[in-house]
Amino acid sequence: MTEIHANGCLKADAEALRRIVLARRSARKFISDPIPGGILEEVLAITQRSPTGYNLQGWIAIVVTDPEIKSKLRHAAFNQRQVEEAPAVVVFASDTQIARNFESTASQAIDQGHWSESYAKYLRRIVNAVFGREFFGAANFFRWVGTRTLSLFRPMPMVPFGDAGFAGYGWKQTGLAAQTFMLAASAHGLDTCPMEGFDERWVRKAVGLPRHFSVPLMIPVGLTSELTKLSPRFPPEKTFHSNRYGTAFSGINSLRV
Template sequence: MSNSNDPILNKLFQDSNTYIEKALDVNKEEFIKVVQSRRSVRIYNDEQIVESDMLQCLELSLLSANSSNLQPWEFYWVRDENKKIKLIDYCLGQPAAKTAQELVVCVARPDNWKKNTQLMLDMSKHKEIPKAVSTYYNKIVPLAYNQGLFGLFGLIKKISTYFIGFTRSIPREPTSISDMNVWAHKSTALACQTLMLSLRAFGYDSCPMEGIDSHKIKKLLKLPKRAKICMVISAGKRADNGVYGKRFRLPKDRFIKII
């Protein structure tokens, strides 16, 4: 949330940092296979997902990149049969939900930024971390994510950043409740992709669903008003006719811009 001229951010990555984490050797060909073989599967067969596999895939999703490490997400693995029947209905009874072995509701929690900030600070008391990190969570994070009562502080930030932006680069968002929703959805969506790729790497398939009744799903899970349903992900093993057609994409030049 800070710009490159911010001394606090610079301290986090200064040369005097003594922590070293070497990158593991990876197999790019295997990763390419995982990405290319991930399809949105609409019909699953009856083969069950091993419980420990599902748990590990969910845990891997928590390692996803996210804003300020505030982890504004929750994942509800719906296993209760009665709730699952209702959830299938709230997913409009589509085959991707009805034939799935497992269903996960992915929830964005913009309202948890303050609670998670405090949890990060509490954890930092038991770990050796740079002082700048503590300063970041104590000062920068509240300034960046707090929108104030009725969003008034966010409005003040919006006006301030507009004028400051004439003289230097500065983060322009989030400055509203709506911006906070987008902020949480972005991190949650990154974790959703990790979950789907993890399932594929474990030999399973998935389908992200947005054609859902989010209001009823929130009531089913007893979620607070500020919680937002990002998507529902179904999982299982694809049936022979589980993929509706050959994959196609628009020309890459339409999307990849090299400048």
């Protein structure tokens, strides 16, 4: 009999996920055949289920198939060939003016019965306090200094500070979406290569992104012409700790295929 977990997953899904994760590896050579119809759309739809802080959904993905734009992206990526060879390159970008998304998030959540009006009001206060960049950033500066000082005495929320801080906050969210994308692609037999080796300014220009977007990753996707071996990982005891830093979490064997 098929066993079903409380969350609706089948026991067999765990085995499938293991296969999907182990099938993913960074591909550097692609065949240029287009991705069969409907698959990329399904992968993108699944990707949108990725979680974001306060559900602000501040990441976007630009799917580039236009050869001219791909060629510009390759140039921006220091001539890495996979960018032009793959039938599509997905540019993942983070909105650094994230507080602007709050009203869309809130009205959707209220309409669909996820949030009450009063919960939305409570979160609006927090989101504006944490992410607001009004008065040319001065408010952000004073909030950051204030929260860092108070955190010497009690736990305080993390307030992103300045362009780099907001980019970092966005990259955290966007990275989760990118990983969902790669695993969904892998499940459909597609190969990917996560990439940070590019000049962000040139990528932004190639795809027409406004300055308030930051680009942590782009991911060529398609079919590889070269099945590579799994890359090595550290011994698990270096990565996993038990309760406190420095005590190895024992009993894990590295996954091998």
